[in-house]
Each structure stands twice: as structure tokens, then as C-alpha cells.
Amino acid sequence: MNEPIIEASHLTKVFRDFWRRPKVRAVNDISFTVKPGEVFGLLGPNGSGKSTTLKMLLGLLYPTSGQLHVLSRSPRDVKTKARIGYLPEESYLYPYLTSRETLTFYGMLFDLPAGERRERLEQLLAMIGLRHTRDRQVGEFSKGMARRIGLAQALINDPDLVILDEPTSGLDPIGCRQVKDLIQALAKRGKTILLSSHLLADVEDVCDRVAILYNGRVQALGTINELLEQRQQYRLTVPELPPAAMQRILAAMRAELGSEPVVDHPRRDLEQFFLEVVEKARRATTEASGVGSSAGVAQYLAGGDKLQQLVTTPAPVSTPAALPTIDEKRQADEKLRRFIDSSKS
């Protein structure tokens, strides 16, 4: 039961020229395993061997040497493919098919009965916010919209292993957030996810473990915490304190450290801010030609539970009306700086 979902051992891929002479060693003796329910990130600069590794996992390329098992079988086995969902880096969809036809076609390739196919199709279109485009040809879509359809086709079979190549490429921040939430929702259901990305923040947000490739070799492998935690430093976060209390803390720290500690206000990230602004705008508008609001993770992907709301609509921690303006934020930062300066003297 706890057998690895992916098991790569001394995997090597050498590309050859027309005369079968070795040209490039794209993947060089790499070994790694991905466990069930894990979100595993494959990182690396261009040409590091990420795509080649993914393609070998999908049976699009054949290893020159080494062992590779996906779901305990050869990646080329049809039974393996029935349990995999794949989103390629580019969408590679048929431009003349509508959204509905695209998902129907891929559903048929998984031998899904018509009723189940229709049900999943509706849920997926609702999930990616493209229900209103079901009869539009994919060729007319923006890159982001096509990417969402690509994501939907990757999930039509409710896969055990989802392989996502640059899943957030071409998506707006809302789409990126949705994808990340979706990954987490799938992981919660015990699905295994392998993703490759250039966007390190995305990987950091969702991955349990990562492998960093360079020049066809694994340079670092471990959990996000193992790799990123700086055990020689601490960060303290405290609620707002009266100035006198704050001064006492700073003085104590100076005395202990013998130097000035770094003090600032914690910041929400820009993604969170962006989502709140867009949500406010969306509430004020009734119609949109592009991506509509998501109905949450498709029911069949959420394990039959009630639709799980995605974080496209941010948690109601603050309404856009209550948000500080840029000027207000600047004033608060200035106030903090003055306070620290005054405490030094």
C-alpha cells in the first residue's frame, strides 16, 4: 500500500543524433522516489533535465539506462496511464474543438461512460470558471483559459498521480491561486502530485518535497523545511505592543545580541492583496467574457463531499473597503521607522 508512486533509480537519458552517436546527456544517473499523497516539486533552470524526466515518467521518452516505475509498472503500460493526469507545459489542445468537446474527447479516451463523463465535464468547467464557454472553440481562448481547459482534461479521470508541467504558466494570480489550492485539495484526498515549475514561490507554497536538478543531476533533494530552514536564526512575531513595552524588548535584545535586531511590520503578500481587490471588483460586476468565478473543486475530485470552496474568493479577514491604502501603509512604515530610531537614542 505504501509502495512509492514513482521510483526512479539511476535514471539516465542520452539523446543521440541521426547516426546514433551520443549528443546530449540530458538526465544523468538520477534517483528519487515519490510517496503516495506527496506533492513533489521538480525544480531547475532551463536545460537541467526536468522536462526530460517528466517525459520519461509519461512514456514519451524511453530511458537509456536505469529503472523507472510509475504506480509499480512501466510508464508505457496502458494501465499506468489510466491512473495518471498530465498537464503539459503548453496546452497542446485541438483548436477546433469546443471546451465541452475537448473534455468529452479525453473522457472517452479513459473509457468513461457517457453519464459520468457529462457529470465530470460540468463539474470541471464549473471548477475552472469556464462553464459559460462550453460551446466556444478552444482556439479562440486566451492562453490562460486554454491552460484551464488543459488542467481540466488532466483531471477528467480522477487520477491517482497528477503530473503538472509549469502548472501556473500563463495563468493570472487568481488562476495561480486556484491551481495551488487545487493541488492542496487533491493532496488532502491522498492524490500524488508531481510538478515542475520555474516559479519557486509556487513550489514553496504547495510542495512537501522538492528535487533541484542541474545539468541532468539531482543537486538537492528533501522537504521544503529541511532545505530552507535557517536553524541559526530566529524570527519573533508579536502583536501590537505599547511603545514602552516595545522599547524594553528592543533594549533587552540589543543587550543580548550586541547589535541592532531587524524589526519591521509583517506584510501580507501581494497575491493576497490582489485577490481581495479582484474579489471586490467581481462583486460589483455581473458579467465577464473571460474566466468566471470558480465553483470550487469538482465534487468527484473532492471525494464526493460538498464542493470545497477554492481560495479564489479570499477568506473574509478583511473586506476591500477596510484595506489600508498605499499612502496609509507608507505612513505606518514611516511611523515604525521613527519609533525604532527614537528607541535607539
Added chain:
Amino acid sequence: MRKIFAIAGLAIRSAIRSLVVVVLLALLLIAIIALPLTIKGDGTLTGAVQVLLRYTLGAVNIILSIATLWAGCAAIATEVQEHQVHLLVTKPVTRAQLWLGKWLGLLALNAVLLAIAGGMTYGLLHWHLNRQSLSVNDRTTLREELLVARRVVNAEQISVEADAQRIFAEQRRTRTLTKEARPDQVLAAIRQTLLQQAHSLPPNLMLRHVFRVPTATTRPLVLRYKFTSSQTDKNPVACVWLAGAPERPDRFQRPELAAPAGIHTLQVPALLVAADGTLTVDIANVNPEPVTMVFAPADGVQLLVYESSFAANFFRCLLVMLGELTFLGALSVTLGSLFSLPVAALTTAYAVMLMNIGSYLQILTQETFIIGSAAKSNTFDLVIHFLYVGLYWLTKPFQTASPLEPLAVGELVSWSWAAGVWGWQVLVIGGILAAVGTWIFNRRELGLPT
């Protein structure tokens, strides 16, 4: 099957939405309507019917063949080139299913387009004939000679083998053969001479042909004959045709004055066919001037037996055409799964060309020398000879006659012909192509960087 039908449906949708079907329909429409207007026949009703059937359906066949060649090669090659195949082969679909789906899609498209083109041609032919005020003779010609399916029966072959071997042995014994003479060529020449002698009819003699009539019929049989004469001025030759067993009191007898080099027909009552299914036909040369009539051994005298209606024949003709297109589809989809689109298209076109020069290749295989004379043939000549022989035998299984020729002259396009094309070309050869093609396609890495 759901996966295969999904892929086939995709191929059809692609053709419809990319307007390929619309363009093809327009081209077919032009061929069917405009071609008979631009090609002038020989002015006769027969000529007009033959133009419509031979050239119009011929043009339809060419258009659909080119479209099949291109679409078949593009079916997989384009998906590989544009990486859409990445999404296909990462789904639980075998490459054989992918091949089969694409091929079936092409077959369905061809079937629909051919049915439309065939239906229009058939309708146009009848509309064209109905709006003309035809004489009784013309209507009879149409009904009995053109818009009909008649089986062509050749006379039982006269065996000349024993005589040929005897003469050859005699020539060897008396050393009349030169050292350079090749035994097989000498023997073939002797056979040819004996056959011509056997089919020559000197003055005041009678030549017998025996036909085996394959099916019982009550409709009149038609004797079709052509001959050359020993005269230089090509005057008509007087002859008498006798049909039926010699002992029959109701034996058919018809005097004819026939010109050499023309094609002549005469009707014979079907009841003259003997109980064992044979029909004996004698020709008496009664020309006042001494002249020898020479009938071609293969098709000098033939018997035409009514087999079925024109509509059924037309349908079988379309079936043969569809079979050939389906085979072409199998070939082009296979090559398209192995090579890029331009390479696949060129290779398929080259293969089709080789299949269509079968008769030329056959002639080349009969020559042992390419440069110089037989006496001086060298190793190079032999290599070239064996190359031609190899090519001939390689392409022989794919060589078929066009069904349009018999259709246009009211001859039978048989069910066995259609079954042969579908059984041999489509199922056997197509199956071998599919097996070999998918085996190689399976070994092909589709994720290679481009």
C-alpha cells in the same frame, strides 16, 4: 472501441472544421458538373455516357486519392509535429488504437464523400439521359449494352504446351538454336506463334470456340469479336457464325460481313447453352476472296452474359474505389506515423507511383539487358534486372485494374473483385501495414526535442 471511435470522430471533426471537407466537396462538384461539359466525346450517346462515367468518376477518384494521401499522412504526423500527440499517448490509448482511429476516421470521410459524389454522378447520368429524346435503338443500346453489368467470358484456352515443347526439343536436337538464345525466351516465342496459329482462320475453314457460361440466364447472350485480316486493303470479310452444339436442329446461324479492326457484336439466344453450361461457337470463313482472319488469343472472341443491373454494378464500382482509397489511407497513415509530413507524403506518393507502373515494370523484368545486347549483358545489367524484378514482385500485390473501365462499357464489376480489394488490399496488406507500422511507431519516442 470507445477510444477508437473517439479518435475517428476527432479526425472527422478536424476535417469538417478545418474546411477540408468543404473544399473537397467543391472540387468534387466541379469535377462532376463541369467535366462532362468541357470534355467532348465522340458525339455518340455511348461516348457521352462513357465520358460521364470514365472521366467524371476518374476525376473523383483522383481528387479523393490525393486528399486521402495528404490527410492520411497528416493524421499522425501533424499531431506529432504540434505535440498534440503528447496528450493522446499519455492517456490509456495504445498506438494501435491511435492508428486504427485515424484510419477509420479517414475511411468514414471517404465513404461519405464517395457516396455523395457517386450519387450525384448517378443522378446526373439519368437526368442527362431522361432529358434527351432518344430513339428506340439508342434506348436499346443503353439498356442492353451500357447501363448493364455483363460478365465477360473468354473461350476455353487451346493448349499448345505439348506442341511447343515438342518443337523446342526438335530445335535443340537439330541445333538450330544459337548459343546466345535463351531457352525460356525461345519457348515463349514458340508458344506465342502456336497460339496465333490456333486463332487464325484461313479461307473456307471453320474455327471453334467453347465457352463455359457461369450462370444460367434467360437473357440473350452477346458475342463480341474483333480480328485482323491478311488483306492489306481492310475490306469487310464475309463469315458465318454458328452457335450451339453441332447436333442441335435449332442451331444459331448468322452470316456477317465484318470489317477488320472494328468491334462487332451479335446476340445469341441463351437457350443454346448446353446442359453442362457450355456454348459452342463456330466461325466459318466464307469470304469469296482468299483472306485469313486472325483473332487475338486473349480477347478475339468473347461472350457477354447478363449478370446484374447497372445500379448494382455502379455500387460495386464505388465499393472497389472505396477499398482502394481505404488501402491508400492505411499506407499514408502508417507512413505518417513514422515520418514527418513532407517525408511521409513524398514516400506515399512514390509508393503509389510504383504501384501504378506495374505493367511497365513487367516489361522491364522480361528484358535481361538494359545497355547493349543480350550477348553482352554484364553484372550491372543483372543488378538492374533483379532490381526491377524485385520492384515488380513487391508492388504486384497492390496492382489492380480500374473498375471504371468495365463500368463505362457495361461490363461486370464483380462482387469477387470488390471482395478481393477489401479482403486482400484492405484487410491483409492494410493489416500488415498496421502491424508493422504500429510496431515501429511503438518504438518511436514522441517526446524528443524538436
